[in-house]
Amino acid sequence: MSEAEGIDYQRWMVLSGGAAAIGAAQQTGLLAAVLDGGGSARALAERLKLDARASACVLDALVALELLRVADGVYAAQPWLGAVLQSIPGGAAHDSRLWNHAPDFLRTGAPLLHMDGSNDARENAYRLVTQALGRMFAGAARELAARIPGTPAQILDVGCGSGVWSLQLAARFSAATVTGQDLPKVLEESFLPRAAAEGLSERVRTLPGDMQTVALPAAQYDLIVVANVLRLEPAERAARLIARLVPALAPGGALLIIDAIAGGTPERERARALYALHLAIRSTEGSVHLPATLSGWLAAAGLSDVRAIELPDWAAPTGALLARRA
Numbered sequence: 001m002s003e004a005e006g007i008d009y010q011r012w013m014v015l016s017g018g019a020a021a022i023g024a025a026q027q028t029g030l031l032a033a034v035l036d037g038g039g040s041a042r043a044l045a046e047r048l049k050l051d052a053r054a055s056a057c058v059l060d061a062l063v064a065l066e067l068l069r070v071a072d073g074v075y076a077a078q079p080w081l082g083a084v085l086q087s088i089p090g091g092a093a094h095d096s097r098l099w100n101h102a103p104d105f106l107r108t109g110a111p112l113l114h115m116d117g118s119n120d121a122r123e124n125a126y127r128l129v130t131q132a133l134g135r136m137f138a139g140a141a142r143e144l145a146a147r148i149p150g151t152p153a154q155i156l157d158v159g160c161g162s163g164v165w166s167l168q169l170a171a172r173f174s175a176a177t178v179t180g181q182d183l184p185k186v187l188e189e190s191f192l193p194r195a196a197a198e199g200l201s202e203r204v205r206t207l208p209g210d211m212q213t214v215a216l217p218a219a220q221y222d223l224i225v226v227a228n229v230l231r232l233e234p235a236e237r238a239a240r241l242i243a244r245l246v247p248a249l250a251p252g253g254a255l256l257i258i259d260a261i262a263g264g265t266p267e268r269e270r271a272r273a274l275y276a277l278h279l280a281i282r283s284t285e286g287s288v289h290l291p292a293t294l295s296g297w298l299a300a301a302g303l304s305d306v307r308a309i310e311l312p313d314w315a316a317p318t319g320a321l322l323a324r325r326a
């Protein structure tokens with residue numbers, strides 16, 4: 001860029017200053033206090049033993065970033081922010097700890113958590129967070145269910161967690177039966193309670209065990225859902241999982257991959273890249289497999305007619321690929 005074009009200082013200021021203001025508000029408890037009822041800058045500063053002038057500056061910056069609103073000097077969170085932070089798996093403080101680990105991650109390569117560790121570690125981690133994931137993905141699951149072609153009757157949900165995606169399909173297709181596949185405690189504590197809460201207990205089954213080894217019936221399912229699971233596996237294990245699921249599809253059945261794969265616009269690419277960093281900070285080998293890579297694995301496993309199902313921008317980086325067995 002030449003000097004005549006001007007130097008876009010503002011863009012840098014918004015990103016670097018925004019990250020600093022958000023980080024400071026999280027680390028000091030200021031953001032949590034605003035979410036927990038809010039107040040004036042002076043009252044919040046007194047309660048948290050912060051400097052009043054600095055608190056007002058940070059709060060005003062968060063208003064300017066459209067995270068907070070202020071009326072008559074009283075600061076409150078924008079409703080969407082409250083909803084997001086309440087649905088973040090592990091809670092907002094946990095999320096802040098993850099991001100704060102970024103400098104150590106950069107220096108050492110060591111993640112803060114190993115959510116892709118042994119099956120025991122996965123079970124203990126995911127029995128706690130899948131209910132929150134279910135709340136987070138509920139809107140996107142409704143959008144996706146409306147876009148699924150055909151009328152699948154037998155649905156398998158691999159690594160189902162709360163079952164948010166497949167239970168939404170069961171709500172749309174009233175004759176469908178959903179088999180939730182996951183580690184036992186996740187099924188008991190997350191999938192079955194959600195199915196009951198949605199009045200779908202009569203139409204769900206469970207298949208507990210390791211998705212890489214659990215026995216699967218041949219040619220059984222019209223639709224197999226693999227949502228936000230392949231990211232936990234390195235490429236070779238992810239491709240192997242897809243290949244072992246294909247024989248369980250009935251002829252004409254389809255495999256649906258849902259993952260952090262949405263791209264093609266600057267906003268979606270940004271959401272995907274930042275998600276990939278977040279995942280790397282909490283896993284040993286986790287990575288976002290790109291649509292072209294996934295399409296190659298689907299084709300190699302014998303599926304055809306691979307196509308993306310578009311979700312609204314607000315769902316990014318979540319995207320979906322559907323492929324069919326001949």
Ligand SMILES: C[S@@+](CC[C@H](N)C(=O)[O-])C[C@H]1O[C@@H](n2cnc3c(N)ncnc32)[C@H](O)[C@@H]1O
Pocket residue numbers: 119122123126127130133134137158159160161162163164165181182183186209210211212226227228229232
């Ligand atoms: C990121 S969560 C996604 C849950 C759900 N599909 C969703 O999209 O909300 C990953 C899920 O995969 C499950 N999982 C991880 N490793 C597994 C394994 N080896 N066998 C079965 N399930 C596994 C976890 O217990 C967890 O429920």
